[in-house]
Amino acid sequence: MSPRPAPAAGAAPAPPPDRRASGGVTAELAVALPGVVLLLLVLLTAASAALTQVRVADAARAGARAAALGEPAGQVSAVAAHLAGRGVAVHVGREGGYVVVEVARDLPGPLAVAGLRASATARALPEPGEQG
Numbered sequence: 001m002s003p004r005p006a007p008a009a010g011a012a013p014a015p016p017p018d019r020r021a022s023g024g025v026t027a028e029l030a031v032a033l034p035g036v037v038l039l040l041l042v043l044l045t046a047a048s049a050a051l052t053q054v055r056v057a058d059a060a061r062a063g064a065r066a067a068a069l070g071e072p073a074g075q076v077s078a079v080a081a082h083l084a085g086r087g088v089a090v091h092v093g094r095e096g097g098y099v100v101v102e103v104a105r106d107l108p109g110p111l112a113v114a115g116l117r118a119s120a121t122a123r124a125l126p127e128p129g130e131q132g
Contacts, residue, residue: 049107049118052085056103057120059084063101064122067092076101098123 063080067073077090080103084090091102104119106112 045109045111048109049111049116052105052107053118053120056084056088056105056118057122059088059090060101060103060120060122063090063092063103064099064124067099067101068124068126070127095123097125099126 059080059082062083063076066079067076071079073092076092080090080101081088084103084105088103088105091100093100093102100121100123102119102121104117107116107118
């Protein structure tokens with residue numbers, strides 16, 4: 001190991017390391033880590049809720065397309081339930097000249113405990129010659 005270079009003329013010598021400051025980074029990390037983990041859980045829960053809402057909306061649109069093509073209500077419900085996943089409620093009906101499909105599902109994870117649901121409604125005009 002080479003000897004330590006001498007300080008330049010007029011420069012103050014380096015202060016000795018402070019033994020009291022050692023471990024400070026570890027303590028700061030121990031305080032900040034739970035906050036980072038909580039933030040990550042919140043972000044993942046929000047992403048899961050958004051994904052569930054997208055799935056429910058896609059299921060309602062697909063159900064409305066199937067109903068507009070004249071599929072029976074049971075088939076429309078099966079299509080929507082397949083796309084939305086387990087625990088889905090599907091309602092098929094008519095409103096004016098439109099077929100209406102409503103799909104709802106409980107949100108996953110901790111949001112289900114709060115009783116929050118993702119829901120979507122889609123309407124479509126029946127194809128000419130179809131009963132709807």
